[in-house]
Amino acid sequence: MKRRRRWGRRRDAEPLLIMTDDGYPGEVLVLVGRWLFRYRSELGPVALAAALFVAGWGLHGSYRAWWPAVAVASVLTAAGILASGRAWLDRAEERGYAAAVTASAGGWLTAATYLGPGTEPLPLLLLVGVVVSGLPWWRHRRRRARVHVERTIAAWPDLGETIGLPGSRMLSAVVDRWGWRARVALRRGQSFADVVDRVPAIESGLGTRPGAVRVEPDPHRADRFALRVLAADPHARPVPWPGRPASGAAEPLALGVFEDADPVRVPLLRRHALIGGIAGSGKSGVLNVVLAHLTACLDVVVWGVDLKGGMELAPWRACLDRLATTPAEAAALLRDATGVLDARAARLGTTGTRVWEPTPDAPALVIVVDEYAELAEEAPAATGHADSIARRGRAVAVTLIAATQRPTQAAMGRGAVRSQMDVRVCLRVRERRDTDLVLGQGMHAAGWHAHTLDEPGKFLVSAPGFDSPRRARAYLLTDDQIRTLAHAHTERRPPLDALSADAVRRTAPLTSGAPHDAVDTDPADDPESRLSDALADAPPDGRSVADLMDATGMGRTWVYDRLQQLADTGRVVQVARGRWRGTDPT
Numbered sequence: 001m002k003r004r005r006r007w008g009r010r011r012d013a014e015p016l017l018i019m020t021d022d023g024y025p026g027e028v029l030v031l032v033g034r035w036l037f038r039y040r041s042e043l044g045p046v047a048l049a050a051a052l053f054v055a056g057w058g059l060h061g062s063y064r065a066w067w068p069a070v071a072v073a074s075v076l077t078a079a080g081i082l083a084s085g086r087a088w089l090d091r092a093e094e095r096g097y098a099a100a101v102t103a104s105a106g107g108w109l110t111a112a113t114y115l116g117p118g119t120e121p122l123p124l125l126l127l128v129g130v131v132v133s134g135l136p137w138w139r140h141r142r143r144r145a146r147v148h149v150e151r152t153i154a155a156w157p158d159l160g161e162t163i164g165l166p167g168s169r170m171l172s173a174v175v176d177r178w179g180w181r182a183r184v185a186l187r188r189g190q191s192f193a194d195v196v197d198r199v200p201a202i203e204s205g206l207g208t209r210p211g212a213v214r215v216e217p218d219p220h221r222a223d224r225f226a227l228r229v230l231a232a233d234p235h236a237r238p239v240p241w242p243g244r245p246a247s248g249a250a251e252p253l254a255l256g257v258f259e260d261a262d263p264v265r266v267p268l269l270r271r272h273a274l275i276g277g278i279a280g281s282g283k284s285g286v287l288n289v290v291l292a293h294l295t296a297c298l299d300v301v302v303w304g305v306d307l308k309g310g311m312e313l314a315p316w317r318a319c320l321d322r323l324a325t326t327p328a329e330a331a332a333l334l335r336d337a338t339g340v341l342d343a344r345a346a347r348l349g350t351t352g353t354r355v356w357e358p359t360p361d362a363p364a365l366v367i368v369v370d371e372y373a374e375l376a377e378e379a380p381a382a383t384g385h386a387d388s389i390a391r392r393g394r395a396v397a398v399t400l401i402a403a404t405q406r407p408t409q410a411a412m413g414r415g416a417v418r419s420q421m422d423v424r425v426c427l428r429v430r431e432r433r434d435t436d437l438v439l440g441q442g443m444h445a446a447g448w449h450a451h452t453l454d455e456p457g458k459f460l461v462s463a464p465g466f467d468s469p470r471r472a473r474a475y476l477l478t479d480d481q482i483r484t485l486a487h488a489h490t491e492r493r494p495p496l497d498a499l500s501a502d503a504v505r506r507t508a509p510l511t512s513g514a515p516h517d518a519v520d521t522d523p524a525d526d527p528e529s530r531l532s533d534a535l536a537d538a539p540p541d542g543r544s545v546a547d548l549m550d551a552t553g554m555g556r557t558w559v560y561d562r563l564q565q566l567a568d569t570g571r572v573v574q575v576a577r578g579r580w581r582g583t584d585p586t
């Protein structure tokens with residue numbers, strides 16, 4: 001009675017103490033069990049050795065005569081792994097390791113079946129085998145990554161509370177070459193916007209380096225998102241140009257690669273593009289990639305506007321049909337482009353065709369403008385033409401590609417130019433809100449964090465078909481590669497089609513294609529005379545069109561136009577593709 005009273009009192013007062021005392025041995029077992037479960041991957045070699053020992057013991061006791069079968073099964077299994085284990089193990093060294101372990105374990109089991117697992121030196125051999133096969137196992141990067149991910153999944157419910165996404169669940173996770181990625185389900189009521197705000201907290205919770213976590217919305221479910229954790233930055237080093245330029249205007253241009261090594265292939269046919277980012281972020285690098293593609297296309301004529309004195313586009317000079325380097329030239333160039341646009345639109349109207357399909361005889365006209373803000377500031381008249389091209393140029397394949405540091409409304413000339421650009425490439429920006437300037441309102445809030453891009457050439461792209469903030473890095477073209485490509489592409493550049501060339505002539509009969517300061521008062525030194533001289537002095541294999549452009553200071557279309565007129569009157573001959581000389585030796 002007395003004892004029971006004391007028991008009751010203790011239960012009321014100190015229930016935890018009583019339970020702990022009673023359950024102690026069980027708790028140790030639970031702890032050991034948990035530890036074994038937690039380290040089950042690391043304990044793999046030990047578990048295999050234990051299983052071999054037990055199997056050897058059983059086989060030796062009851063089926064000793066089976067040792068040849070065990071030997072044959074081991075050899076066949078090892079050979080099978082080598083021959084067709086690619087489905088589970090994609091790397092050759094992993095298959096080699098698995099086959100070697102299988103063959104050694106099978107050899108040991110064969111001996112244990114025949115001799116008994118306790119017979120010397122089998123126990124010692126088993127121990128050595130654990131250590132020798134264990135070392136690569138314990139050091140294996142992918143195994144350790146997988147274990148890390150498994151533990152993260154197990155810890156996610158607690159982690160979710162800590163990082164401000166309570167109730168979220170990790171649905172699946174995959175280890176890949178650069179780290180791991182997972183699909184996460186949010187608690188009802190949470191959305192991707194909550195996740196975007198929590199990215200730094202997720203990095204802290206997972207203990208990664210800053211900038212290692214990427215999040216992407218699930219296009220099908222508002223309550224799910226993709227989480228990507230990068231152990232190493234796949235874009236840490238520049239990505240070299242792969243040397244495969246586009247073959248035509250309709251082909252999307254490969255600008256670089258995403259973090260999962262997918263190429264970034266952006267459609268630019270009948271689309272205007274904006275490339276934005278701070279000084280040194282790699283805008284000229286992206287323009288070089290664009291030009292490497294466009295100048296390879298036989299159905300694209302490229303005009304350039306470079307008000308930094310032609311510095312950036314200069315290496316491509318010979319491939320550009322026209323290059324404007326002063327505000328007056330830029331205004332003339334854009335005005336002529338609107339002339340082309342009007343002529344093409346009128347032609348489409350009369351033929352009842354909806355869009356201009358570029359061909360080598362009727363090429364697309366792409367106008368590349370480096371540092372658009374300079375244009376708006378120094379040649380405000382030109383921005384009216386640019387506005388017109390932006391609004392009406394798509395159908396007739398007259399398009400703009402503009403690079404600028406901060407595309408504010410003022411920098412873009414207050415017209416419709418920015419809003420008409422449906423391909424946006426955003427390199428690093430200084431402030432968060434500048435992401436919205438380049439990519440559009442609300443993009444920063446939606447997870448497009450261009451301010452965190454940390455190397456030149458890294459970018460985010462928003463375009464039809466590109467609606468999630470995947471990071472990419474542009475290909476890097478070296479100066480030598482640019483020179484080689486420009487040289488190789490020069491001879492193959494098409495002139496404008498007759499309709500467009502005629503429109504240019506009519507729009508600006510005196511200055512069409514002429515550099516502003518090339519309008520000369522000395523009649524003996526006008527472009528026509530320089531052309532005649534260059535053709536008269538041509539060697540027997542003629543002069544290339546690029547040479548003639550250099551000699552006259554005029555654009556490709558102007559040169560072709562004049563050559564055609566001279567050929568019609570028999571004063572020049574075409575001696576080879578793209579090479580001409582005069583017929584009159586004087």
Ligand SMILES: Nc1ncnc2c1ncn2[C@@H]1O[C@H](COP(=O)(O)OP(=O)(O)OP(=O)(O)O)[C@@H](O)[C@H]1O
Nearest residue numbers: 238278279280281282283284285456457474475476
């Ligand atoms: N894709 C790239 N990969 C690696 N490095 C790059 C890449 N693009 C550019 N860079 C490096 O970054 C530097 C600056 O690049 P770039 O001149 O293209 O920047 P920018 O934005 O045009 O600058 P600015 O506005 O001053 O003209 C270059 O020296 C170049 O080597």
